[in-house]
Amino acid sequence: MNNTHYSKHIDSLRKIHEAALETVEAEGILLHSGSDTLYFADDRSIEFSAYGHYLRWIPINKPDQFLLFIPGETPRYFQVVPTDYWYDQVVENEAPLEKDLSVIRTKVVSDIKIHIKNLKLCYLGPCPDVATSLDISTHNINPQKVISYLDFQRAYKTQYEIDQVRNANKLALIGHRAAKECFLANGNEYDIHMAYLRACNILESECPYTNIVALGEKSAILHYQKKRKGDAEKDKVLLIDAGCRVNGYASDITRTVVKENVNSIFEDILIGVEDIERSLVTLVKPGVKYPELHSQALAKISELLLELSICSGSVDDLLEMEISNLFMPHGVGHLLGIQVHDVGGHQRDVKGAVESPPASSPYLRNTRIIAKDMIFTIEPGCYFIPILLEPQRDTTRGEVINWKVVEQLYPCGGVRIEDNILVTDEGSENLTRQFEAINQ
Ligand code: GLY
Numbered sequence: 484m485n486n487t488h489y490s491k492h493i494d495s496l497r498k499i500h501e502a503a504l505e506t507v508e509a510e511g512i513l514l515h516s517g518s519d520t521l522y523f524a525d526d527r528s529i530e531f532s533a534y535g536h537y538l539r540w541i542p543i544n545k546p547d548q549f550l551l552f553i554p555g556e557t558p559r560y561f562q563v564v565p566t567d568y569w570y571d572q573v574v575e576n577e578a579p580l581e582k583d584l585s586v587i588r589t590k591v592v593s594d595i596k597i598h599i600k601n602l603k604l605c606y607l608g609p610c611p612d613v614a615t616s617l618d619i620s621t622h623n624i625n626p627q628k629v630i631s632y633l634d635f636q637r638a639y640k641t642q643y644e645i646d647q648v649r650n651a652n653k654l655a656l657i658g659h660r661a662a663k664e665c666f667l668a669n670g671n672e673y674d675i676h677m678a679y680l681r682a683c684n685i686l687e688s689e690c691p692y693t694n695i696v697a698l699g700e701k702s703a704i705l706h707y708q709k710k711r712k713g714d715a716e717k718d719k720v721l722l723i724d725a726g727c728r729v730n731g732y733a734s735d736i737t738r739t740v741v742k743e744n745v746n747s748i749f750e751d752i753l754i755g756v757e758d759i760e761r762s763l764v765t766l767v768k769p770g771v772k773y774p775e776l777h778s779q780a781l782a783k784i785s786e787l788l789l790e791l792s793i794c795s796g797s798v799d800d801l802l803e804m805e806i807s808n809l810f811m812p813h814g815v816g817h818l819l820g821i822q823v824h825d826v827g828g829h830q831r832d833v834k835g836a837v838e839s840p841p842a843s844s845p846y847l848r849n850t851r852i853i854a855k856d857m858i859f860t861i862e863p864g865c866y867f868i869p870i871l872l873e874p875q876r877d878t879t880r881g882e883v884i885n886w887k888v889v890e891q892l893y894p895c896g897g898v899r900i901e902d903n904i905l906v907t908d909e910g911s912e913n914l915t916r917q918f919e920a921i922n923q
């Protein structure tokens with residue numbers, strides 16, 4: 484971890500939180516990582532994942548950690564470490580924090596009370612009961628004005644945050660390389676998933692989202708979650724969407740790989756989507772509206788469908804009938820950071836005004852105006868999804884679809900190519916491709 488970048492990051496957070504605080508009547512903000520929660524009627528814990536606005540300050544994914552911000556004071560990190568012989572409570576990764584934060588170690592949450600008594604605070608976090616137990620007034624628990632302010636600002640990354648996402652890309656690409664090799668050696672979904680984790684040297688619980696490791700027709704299930712263990716020799720297509728986390732920050736990368744004997748139209752689709760992805764990245768620059776990239780993606784997918792005779796007519800026809808939405812039914816990308824689908828994607832301003840996605844693309848998760856230091860994904864795809872396509876057979880839309888080709892392509896599933904993009908002064912930097920040459 485670069486200490487200078489972390490110090491500057493903390494300075495930036497102090498400014499943002501000071502401005503956020505002006506929207507409410509409070510003297511400070513208490514951010515809570517969250518508390519341990521159990522499965523219903525069980526004594527097992529649900530895998531813990533700390534609240535994003537806390538994690539932005541403290542890269543320690545642990546329950547009941549608190550950050551107290553008061554303008555003009557050194558931020559205080561209340562590190563609650565219970566006396567416990569059931570679980571390992573050792574806190575790792577804390578050394579660099581001491582320079583910028585004052586770290587106060589306690590054994591129980593209620594110990595914090597003494598440090599915050601007589602202060603009028605606002606609480607941000609997932610546990611209102613904890614806030615109440617710390618005597619925080621109900622109207623200052625998760626006030627929407629503060630959350631909207633912080634959510635909006637989270638889209639703009641500091642150099643420290645850029646470093647983390649970059650490193651999360653570097654690590655994930657080691658896994659992607661191993662996954663590709665495993666697939667080409669006829670590994671099944673389970674084998675490929677395990678090869679990815681092993682190459683990255685991570686546990687499944689350390690992934691920023693459930694790895695999508697889909698062979699053949701399963702690659703048309705957008706968030707396919709299973710890992711089949713059967714014989715995979717006959718499978719010719721792998722879609723792997725997998726990232727890593729570094730100090731809480733995610734990468735989110737998709738690659739589609741085919742074996743030599745794959746259907747030749749599908750191979751052309753893969754080449755086409757690769758080209759589309761690269762050309763979309765060249766359109767990224769400050770001032771462009773992100774939904775414009777989505778519209779461009781749909782237009783380019785339409786061109787590809789026509790070029791490969793999967794559809795007939797003109798690009799305008801296909802767009803007007805929303806045909807390309809059937810083949811790419813997701814948004815072309817989303818903000819990326821602490822959460823893989825980071826917050827604030829539909830916000831127009833710090834006050835929380837909403838910019839909704841177009842009605843024809845309800846799953847577009849980013850409607851922001853592109854600005855320097857944003858990080859988002861660009862992830863066009865083209866899929867053959869029976870439950871979307873089949874109902875169109877006897878409709879006007881169905882008339883422009885070449886069903887013979889579509890039927891041939893169902894067993895191949897689909898293609899998605901996804902990179903992580905940092906917006907610079909005049910354009911963008913591809914945080915994913917810059918490491919790929921090393922790994923190929
Ligand atoms: N990995 C989920 C997504 O690409 O949005």
Ligand code: MN
Binds near residue numbers: 735817
């Ligand atoms: Mn994504």
Ligand code: MN
Binds near residue numbers: 724737
């Ligand atoms: Mn993804």
